Amino acid sequence: MAGARNRFAHGLGHGRSPGEEQRVSDAAELRQQLVEQLATAGHLRTAPWRRAVEAVPRHEFLNNGYFERVDAPGRPTAWTPVMPSSPSWLQSCYSDRSLVTQIAGTIVPGDLRGEITRLPTSSSTLPSLVVRMLEDLQVEDGHRLLLVGAGTGYSSGLACHRLGSDLVVTVEVDPDVATRARNALARCGFAPTVVVGDGLAGWKDGGPYDRIVAYCGTITVPPQWVDQTRPGGIILITVGGWMYSSELARLTVTEEGTAKGRFLDGRNSFMLARPQTPPPLGLLPDLDQADERPTNLGADALEDWDTRFVAQLAAPRAQRLTLDRGDRTQHVLIDVDAGTWAALHQDERGRWLVRQGGRDRLWERIADHVTRWRRDGSPGLERFDISVTPEAQTITWRPVA
Structure with a gap:
């Protein structure tokens, strides 16, 4: 770790012009202001990560x-x-x-x-979220770390400063993004292993890992990550769905090869991992072909972040859109792969009505899940638990007493 810091300290200071010297000075002052801001807000909590943020120049990762x-x-x-x-x-x-x-x-x-x-x-990613996640990962000296999603490379740079480059692996699906991140890291004196590939598959050759952190969103925790993490190791990942409500989950891997954990309050949001992005909607179904029925749960319930997260548990691959059709607004949910849809609108008296089509009743499934959650006191996402086995991912909540 000290060697990485020394390479950084000397690598950027050689042969600067006066203009470059001024920029470095200005950047150092701005970086210290950011450190104080993050520490005051409670995102930056421990000395090793504070030293990393003080040292690693974010602007070097944004020079494009x-x-x-x-x-x-x-x-x-x-x-x-x-x-x-x-x-x-x-x-x-x-x-x-x-x-x-x-x-x-x-x-x-x-x-x-x-x-x-x-x-x-x-x-x-905004620095407060980057460092909050690194702090929540509970890293210790000597830990081997896998970062999924290289982005600009800034988060990997912080990790290299904290642990040393030889203990850091980052996987990035986009070759151009990976190249830019690798180059920025090298300019700062860091040389982690940067792998071009599907981050959802992890990188087995670099494991087993003590910690895995994802700077992208997923619908399900990849079982490969569980397989590549030591028993007792931690996985930190943002879990959501195609209605775009998500939350950060911290899981601990067990001796049996499963992972269990809970959600951390904070309403995290990331771009979904590219292999899990939603498919094109294509030609919409005939939204008038099904019978119309009243529903006690209106589409306006989905404006609430937590309610939408619960709805996603029932239909994680349902996409949501709004259509203006003459004198009314229709709220449409479609699960392309399952071949099912629901369309809701309000009548002149303000009642919510729904039409449903396809292989099952999509809105009934969502409404049942949301109703049970409300009956349990509408617990916040920090009361949700997650478990992952080779066969399935399960998310449940603990009722409010």
Whole structure:
């Protein structure tokens, strides 16, 4: 670990111009301000991780620029590039913000002039979440760590400072993202193992691991991660579904090759791992073909984060959309793979009505789950437990006394 810090300290200081010297000085001051902000907010709690955040320059992992969000009434969300030459770039690098670094799977800030309206596919996660997760991982000296999702490489850099490069492995599905992360890490004097591959499969050759942390979201905890973690080891992962409510779960691997744990309160949200992103909806079904019935649970219930999470437990692969159809708004849920759907709207008296089609009754399944959760006192997600076996993932809640 000391060797990694020494390489970092000397590697960036050689042959700088006066302008570069000033930027390094400004960055160090901004970085210290960020450290104090994270510590005061309770995200940065222990001395080893504090030293890592003080030392590792986030701006070096963003030197290809980032995308700034542009919102305007009546038009889709757009993104515009911000490059290191911009006066706001360095300040933003040390703000507690997630910064988008890739759009549509291939486009980086240097590729674009103007705006783009495609979806983000990679980012530098806000520092408070990065360090909170590293703290929640309960890392100790000598632990071997697997990070799933390299992003810019910043989280791997923090891990290398804490543990040493030889104990850190990161897996990234996108070869270009992996290359940029590897290059940024090298500029800072770090040399973890950076693997290009499906992070959901882990990387068996680097195991067994004492800790695994995912900087992407998943629907289910991959059993490969459990297999590659030592008994007593910890997996930290954000679990959610295609209605985009998610939460951070911490699991401990058992001697029997299973994993058990609980959810940590905090409402984490990450881009889903690419192999678990939802399929295209394709041609919508005829939403008027089924009988219409009253329902006690309206689609407005899904505006609540916790309720939506519970709904996802019943239908983790259901996608949600809103359609304006004449004088009414329809709220539609579709599970493409299961071939089932539900469409809800309110009548003139404010009652919720539902039509359902396909192989089963999607909304009835969701409503039953949400009703049972409410009957148990609507426990918060911190009262939810998760267990993973080779056969299945199970999530339950503990009723409010």
